[in-house]
Amino acid sequence: MWFRKRKYTVLKPPVERRVEIPDGLWHKCGECLAITLAKDFEANQKVCPKCGHHEQMNSSERIISTFDPDSFEEDNEHVKPADPLKFFDSKKYSDRLVIYQKKTGMNDAIVTGTALCGGYRVAAGVMEFEFVGGSMGSVVGEKMTRLMERAIKERLPVIVICASGGARMQEGILSLMQMAKTAMACARLHKERIPYFTVLTHPTTAGVMASFASLGDMVIAEPNALIGFAGPRVIQQTINQVLPKGFQKSEFVKEHGFIDIVLERKDLRPTLINLLSFFAPWAKVSESGEKKAESA
Numbered sequence: 001m002w003f004r005k006r007k008y009t010v011l012k013p014p015v016e017r018r019v020e021i022p023d024g025l026w027h028k029c030g031e032c033l034a035i036t037l038a039k040d041f042e043a044n045q046k047v048c049p050k051c052g053h054h055e056q057m058n059s060s061e062r063i064i065s066t067f068d069p070d071s072f073e074e075d076n077e078h079v080k081p082a083d084p085l086k087f088f089d090s091k092k093y094s095d096r097l098v099i100y101q102k103k104t105g106m107n108d109a110i111v112t113g114t115a116l117c118g119g120y121r122v123a124a125g126v127m128e129f130e131f132v133g134g135s136m137g138s139v140v141g142e143k144m145t146r147l148m149e150r151a152i153k154e155r156l157p158v159i160v161i162c163a164s165g166g167a168r169m170q171e172g173i174l175s176l177m178q179m180a181k182t183a184m185a186c187a188r189l190h191k192e193r194i195p196y197f198t199v200l201t202h203p204t205t206a207g208v209m210a211s212f213a214s215l216g217d218m219v220i221a222e223p224n225a226l227i228g229f230a231g232p233r234v235i236q237q238t239i240n241q242v243l244p245k246g247f248q249k250s251e252f253v254k255e256h257g258f259i260d261i262v263l264e265r266k267d268l269r270p271t272l273i274n275l276l277s278f279f280a281p282w283a284k285v286s287e288s289g290e291k292k293a294e295s296a
């Protein structure tokens, strides 16, 4: 007989020998898919050691990596968002806010206060992308403005770390008005000759980019961050042309003059300290900040 039915043995996986890997032990890079130990990845400030991809950081991680240890003092934490339009889409805006507040432990998409950076006392604002995409509503606008007013009063240089998808559409015109309000505050800062540095992280777009993010005396960006007003897809559809390579990425935007420096995350803090020593020498209050940070 030419054809004979073959018998296959089914191999069973050796269940008892399988190694259980606990969750969160490894990190897979979103860009090059390389797998690294989560603890090494965290120690590298969430930058992939293989390809240099800068993963998003939340506001507390930003505060830790940018400012001197335990130096950040929050202000205006009581400012809470309202729902003046009684807006709803698939959910009520007021319900959405509660969900994000629980998720992030914050009232809205920005945390402001004072901090030390290499021993220099600064007014600091850090945006939280996890909170409704870091969108700017009345609270972000109000807290940014109060931060700048405080900076003028106390003559503190200002550092703002941005991460935002733009204006908070659920607050309608009120969110758009924050662009004018924060831009006015930036103008007053400029008039008072207070140095103002902005750090644009992935992504910084739309209403935030078109107001306080791009108005820094020194505009710094992280590598390969999406920076622009309307998204690339919208622009492509509008002008009906293929967009150039790297369009709206930090390096491209820098080449076209909108950004002053593109910095890797590890160089951010030392550069800020350098800028502060040059532009705001009067703000130095302690020597210990730098030493403490280096020994940490």
Ligand SMILES: [Zn+2]
Pocket: 029, 030, 031, 032, 033, 034, 048, 049, 050, 051, 052, 053
């Ligand atoms: Zn990678």
